[in-house]
Structures are given as C-alpha cells and as structure tokens.
Amino acid sequence: MEKASHLSVIVDLSPTQWHLSAQASNQYPLSIETFLSQLLAFLNAHIASKHENTLVVFGALPGKSVMLYSSTELLTDDMPPLDANSYLPFKLVDSTVVRRIMDELDAIGKLEEEPPCALVGAVTKALCYINRITHHSSTTTGVAEDPTTLHDPRILILSVSPDLSSSYIPIMNAIFSAQKLAYVCKVYGPDTVFLQQAAHLTNGSYIYLERRDALLQNLIMSFLSPPFIRKILAVPKQDKIDFRAACFCHKNIVDVGFVCSVCLSIFCQPLPVCSTCRTKFPINTLKRLNAARPAITPASSRMGVPLANLNNATMPRSTSTPVPNGMSNLR
Known part of the structure; x- marks a missing residue:
C-alpha cells in the first residue's frame, strides 16, 4: 500500500533578501508575492496527491522562526470563510500561510539592522515536528501503529539568503540529526555551501535558483514526488558539492x-x-x-x-x- 507522505517546508522570509530579489535590474526578478503564488500551487499539489498527506510550513524570519501552517494542528481561528467555489483544504492552506506571513512581516517593521535569518531554528523545529508525528508512543495511543500509515518525511528548504558562516556548527548539527533519522532534505535556493552539504548528506536534491520565473515548474518536477517514487525517477541533482x-x-x-x-x-x-x-x-x-x-x-x-x-x-x-x-x- 502506498504510504502517506509528510512535507515540511521552510521558507526564507528575509525582507532584505526579498527586496534584492525583486529588483528590476535582476535578469529574472522574483517578488515575494509571485513567489507565494507559485509556492501555494505547489503546496496544494502535495495535498492533492494523496488524502493522507500531511504538511507543515515554517517561516525563517530575522531573529526567529515560526510555524505558519500545520495540517495536523488546525485552529478554529484559521478556518477561512466557506466558499462553495473553492476546495476547502486548498483555501485553508492559501489563506493561513499568506495571513501568517503578512502578520509576521508587519510585526518586524523597519529595523536599523536586520538580524540574521533564523534558518537553523526552522530546520530544528521541522525535525522535532517530524519526529513527533512519525513516532507515536504506544503508551499514549494504546495500539501499535500500522506500518502502512507511517509518514514518509522530507524537508524542503526554500532559501534566498547567502551562507551565514557563524551558523556553520548549528546547521551541521541539525543536518547530522536529519541524516541519522533518515529524513531527506531538499534545497532550492542560491549558491550556498552549507545547504549543498545538507542535501548531499541526507540523499536529497540541491537545485540552484537560476531561473526564478520557473520556480513552480522546478518545484513540481524536482520536489513533488515522494521518496519512494524518487527511487525510480531520474531526479535532477547537484553533481558537484562544495x-x-x-x-x-x-x-x-x-x-x-x-x-x-x-x-x-x-x-x-x-x-x-x-x-x-x-x-x-x-x-x-x-x-x-x-x-x-x-x-x-x-x-x-x-x-x-x-x-x-x-x-x-x-x-x-x-x-x-x-x-x-x-x-x-x-x-
């Protein structure tokens, strides 16, 4: 029986880097609004692939990381107004993620000096979340979990920020934890040393963010398929690792x-x-x-x-x- 798949998405929400990414002087400018529209289409595709699929989205903001959406921990405040012309799970993801991101960016305001993006904190929270949903204690549930219902976890990191050398030890500690737990990390972003190593050590994929206008196409072709299908597919990977x-x-x-x-x-x-x-x-x-x-x-x-x-x-x-x-x- 086909296993359910869990996807943890970590989104880099550095205001400075997104401002630079949206500059018209770039060959392929990408604003955060365009990025979100393509990201939400990808998240909806993951949910539509299998009813049992689960999803969590973390935001890596300057100085902190927050959970933006979780399919297993829905709150009554997150329920959008009912619309007969929209599919409720899609509407819930779209409205919740966009609203939480806008709230967090508004709370940041204008800072004289923007602190580093808390990517390590977001990765650590994603690891803890996966560990919690995939290892239910039999003492709490009272019954053994069916192996066919266990989630096939993976982490997708969408980054626009360069390497932060001071975070080398924390990020490598998190990656070694993911490697030990056999969690696959996939990275789509700029040319970064540490994230290349993260994808390589966890048998994931690292895709260099070159054609930003083709974001959705790259996400669906490279990251939508779950790990058990990727074994029989020719998935693009980075040949050379720094x-x-x-x-x-x-x-x-x-x-x-x-x-x-x-x-x-x-x-x-x-x-x-x-x-x-x-x-x-x-x-x-x-x-x-x-x-x-x-x-x-x-x-x-x-x-x-x-x-x-x-x-x-x-x-x-x-x-x-x-x-x-x-x-x-x-x-």
Whole structure:
C-alpha cells in the first residue's frame, strides 16, 4: 500500500533578501508575492496527491522562526470563510500561510539592522515536528501503529539568503540529526555551501535558483514526488558539492584549514593552543605548518573535495585514542 507522505517546508522570509530579489535590474526578478503564488500551487499539489498527506510550513524570519501552517494542528481561528467555489483544504492552506506571513512581516517593521535569518531554528523545529508525528508512543495511543500509515518525511528548504558562516556548527548539527533519522532534505535556493552539504548528506536534491520565473515548474518536477517514487525517477541533482567548512576562530569559510587532532576543531591558521579543548601544540609543529601554508590568493571554490581529505597528517579515529599535541593540515 502506498504510504502517506509528510512535507515540511521552510521558507526564507528575509525582507532584505526579498527586496534584492525583486529588483528590476535582476535578469529574472522574483517578488515575494509571485513567489507565494507559485509556492501555494505547489503546496496544494502535495495535498492533492494523496488524502493522507500531511504538511507543515515554517517561516525563517530575522531573529526567529515560526510555524505558519500545520495540517495536523488546525485552529478554529484559521478556518477561512466557506466558499462553495473553492476546495476547502486548498483555501485553508492559501489563506493561513499568506495571513501568517503578512502578520509576521508587519510585526518586524523597519529595523536599523536586520538580524540574521533564523534558518537553523526552522530546520530544528521541522525535525522535532517530524519526529513527533512519525513516532507515536504506544503508551499514549494504546495500539501499535500500522506500518502502512507511517509518514514518509522530507524537508524542503526554500532559501534566498547567502551562507551565514557563524551558523556553520548549528546547521551541521541539525543536518547530522536529519541524516541519522533518515529524513531527506531538499534545497532550492542560491549558491550556498552549507545547504549543498545538507542535501548531499541526507540523499536529497540541491537545485540552484537560476531561473526564478520557473520556480513552480522546478518545484513540481524536482520536489513533488515522494521518496519512494524518487527511487525510480531520474531526479535532477547537484553533481558537484562544495565541502568547505567554516573555521571555529573567525567563522570564515576556508579552502585550507588546520584541524585539532584531539577535538577536530577547524582553524584558518595554526594556533599554539586549541581554543576549544585547550590542547597545546608543539612549537616545531606550528613552525612546520606555518611553513607549509600556501601563498595568499583570491578565494577559490574547492568543489568536489571532501572535508575528510587530509594532507600530511592522519586524523584520529573514533575507536582509538586521540593523538595528543598535534594539529593536522586540512586542504
């Protein structure tokens, strides 16, 4: 029997980035109004695919993340006026999502300095929501859940913001949690390093936002099919993944990093003492690593080179004792 499918959608609602996206100087401008009309058509298509399908929409706003819509937690205040000419589930999604987004954007107002978009918080809430609806406790329900009714969960991230290097550790922690729980993350947005890795690590898809006027077509072709159907479909994927990381000292994305052999922290330059675990490194090691540092050149993307590829050093394995007083050169 075909399983029901759950879709968690995370929408980037940064006012600054959407203002830039709507500029007429762009080759393919996309305003938030046009984006919402195409997004709602995609959400309605997901609901129409199967009656048991569930949906939740989270908004990543500056400094906070909120739930915009949930098909399993409908409130009486969210019920739209009855209209004989519209399908009620579609009307409910459209009116609730648009109203909540407009309310949140109006509440933000004009800020002198816009805080970063809380994408990590939205991803974390999506993981918690999926875990709650897919793992019902038998002590609460009293009966075992039928395996054919279990949801097939996936997360879709729609982003317009660039990478925020300071969120590297939180976003990777969230992605590793999704990977461990076998939740598929799909990303549609600009050229971002961390979201590329998120889609790759969870066996999802990353689609670069190039033709913004073809948003709905890309959403339906690439993200509408549930995971069990995607196994037999030729779904577009990103061939090259940028595996660069952000250093722990300055939160910059680095091409060449130096890894502490004790706690695996990444630094953009050799340090005498690890700022994370306080391990002290030998002077000779620091001199050798400083001498091996490449000349300063414009930053270039190291595409397709996994983070675990090390040069002139061996990283400690989790089953062995860490090598003390050592820092590895990461390229």
